[in-house]
Amino acid sequence: MIITGIFATGGMSLANPSSLSTPILSSVEYLLVAGGGAGGGRHGGGGGAGGYLSNVTYPITLGAVYTITVGAGAGTATGGARGGIGSNTIISSPVLAANITAAGGGGGGVYPNAVGDTGLSGGSGGGGGSDGATAAGGAGTPGQGFAGGTGIAGGPGDQRICGGGGGASAVGTSGSIPLSQGGNGGAGVLGFDGYYYAGGGGGGNWLTTIDAGNGGIGGGGGGGMQGPGAAGTGGGSALNNGTAGTRNTPASGDSSGGAAGTNTGSGGGGAGQSQYQSYTGTGGAGGSGIAVFRYPDTFANATVTGSPNVIYANANIIYRFWQSGTIRFNSVTPSITPNVEYLIVAGGGAGAFGGGGAGGLGVSVGVNGTANTGGGGGGGASGVTAYGGVGGSGIVIIRYADSYSAASATTGSPTITVAGGYRVYSWTGSGTITF
Numbered sequence: 001m002i003i004t005g006i007f008a009t010g011g012m013s014l015a016n017p018s019s020l021s022t023p024i025l026s027s028v029e030y031l032l033v034a035g036g037g038a039g040g041g042r043h044g045g046g047g048g049a050g051g052y053l054s055n056v057t058y059p060i061t062l063g064a065v066y067t068i069t070v071g072a073g074a075g076t077a078t079g080g081a082r083g084g085i086g087s088n089t090i091i092s093s094p095v096l097a098a099n100i101t102a103a104g105g106g107g108g109g110v111y112p113n114a115v116g117d118t119g120l121s122g123g124s125g126g127g128g129g130s131d132g133a134t135a136a137g138g139a140g141t142p143g144q145g146f147a148g149g150t151g152i153a154g155g156p157g158d159q160r161i162c163g164g165g166g167g168a169s170a171v172g173t174s175g176s177i178p179l180s181q182g183g184n185g186g187a188g189v190l191g192f193d194g195y196y197y198a199g200g201g202g203g204g205n206w207l208t209t210i211d212a213g214n215g216g217i218g219g220g221g222g223g224g225m226q227g228p229g230a231a232g233t234g235g236g237s238a239l240n241n242g243t244a245g246t247r248n249t250p251a252s253g254d255s256s257g258g259a260a261g262t263n264t265g266s267g268g269g270g271a272g273q274s275q276y277q278s279y280t281g282t283g284g285a286g287g288s289g290i291a292v293f294r295y296p297d298t299f300a301n302a303t304v305t306g307s308p309n310v311i312y313a314n315a316n317i318i319y320r321f322w323q324s325g326t327i328r329f330n331s332v333t334p335s336i337t338p339n340v341e342y343l344i345v346a347g348g349g350a351g352a353f354g355g356g357g358a359g360g361l362g363v364s365v366g367v368n369g370t371a372n373t374g375g376g377g378g379g380g381a382s383g384v385t386a387y388g389g390v391g392g393s394g395i396v397i398i399r400y401a402d403s404y405s406a407a408s409a410t411t412g413s414p415t416i417t418v419a420g421g422y423r424v425y426s427w428t429g430s431g432t433i434t435f
Contacts, residue, residue, distance in 0.1 A: 051123025188218020
């Protein structure tokens with residue numbers, strides 16, 4: 001329906017009338033983060049972050065269904081086990097020549113060497129544990145993340161200082177002898193939605209007065225501390241922050257690495273020690289991954305499954321997939337012209353002596369009409385000092401389905417809401433709208 005000029009008494013008009021149509025969407029932004037690796041379960045290195053991928057102008061095919069598989073983080077490493085590898089996060093579609101895959105983060109190494117003291121490779125590599133002189137961190141995947149730090153063991157006092165897991169923007173730091181802090185997790189990356197993702201887990205520490213490693217910014221778990229130092233802190237500035245590791249002394253029990261933040265793809269913290277209470281200390285779990293899409297809100301809404309978080313902000317639509325699902329990018333067919341609904345109420349008339357609703361009594365004045373309802377003013381009672389009430393001002397309301405684009409321009413500062421499947425524009429003063 002093409003709306004030709006409609007004018008209300010107060011001067012409100014629909015300017016530059018045209019049918020509503022949606023521009024053709026050709027590309028979107030995305031970020032993908034795979035599941036993070038777990039920290040090692042005894043003298044453990046920090047888990048590596050899941051691989052991080054992003055593209056600001058990714059070409060899409062309208063109408064095609066894209067399947068999003070969100071990778072799980074590796075579970076806690078128990079019983080002195082090496083940290084597990086996180087699961088991949090994947091975009092797949094029949095229209096793609098190849099899937100887009102962010103690789104799961106590598107697990108942290110542990111004591112002893114027979115179990116595996118080196119960190120595992122992944123999107124970002126897990127930190128090395130500590131058995132023997134040194135234990136290397138795992139490698140990261142080029143373009144997705146960085147390597148884990150090296151773990152080390154030695155005197156005085158049989159210190160065991162484990163490497164931090166790699167992050168999306170930096171390597172995990174390494175331990176050193178004597179009296180070094182456990183390796184910090186590598187830093188994550190700031191995503192276009194304002195949160196950091198994919199920080200490495202902090203390395204565990206045993207029998208030093210220095211602290212365990214901290215989780216990397218973006219949600220990495222803190223390392224466990226077995227001794228007088230402090231446990232590592234969890235990485236912040238994330239969608240969900242990582243948790244701190246725990247601290248114990250050899251006489252009081254085991255210490256565990258902290259868990260990475262959910263849907264951050266960060267690595268879990270490495271355990272300080274776990275043999276004092278039948279290996280009850282654990283390496284922290286890796287964070288689950290995420291997929292996020294963004295494009296301007298002048299384009300049509302996408303069709304989705306999997307219950308993603310949908311956000312309208314800063315002239316963009318953002319779809320944040322916490323779990324697996326699908327997305328189909330849409331466009332309105334140019335030959336279909338949608339309808340709009342409108343409600344126009346002109347200003348109410350003022351009351352006169354004895355006329356209108358809610359009139360005055362005796363020498364009282366009439367009641368004013370309610371603003372923005374078009375209600376008439378009440379009539380005044382007879383008498384010199386009585387007068388009729390002022391008429392209520394008018395209002396204009398326009399709404400249409402929110403699958404169509406926002407109006408290209410408005411004046412008069414209308415109230416704009418998007419709710420219940422509609423875009424609604426409400427004017428309480430004069431103005432214009434351009435579709």
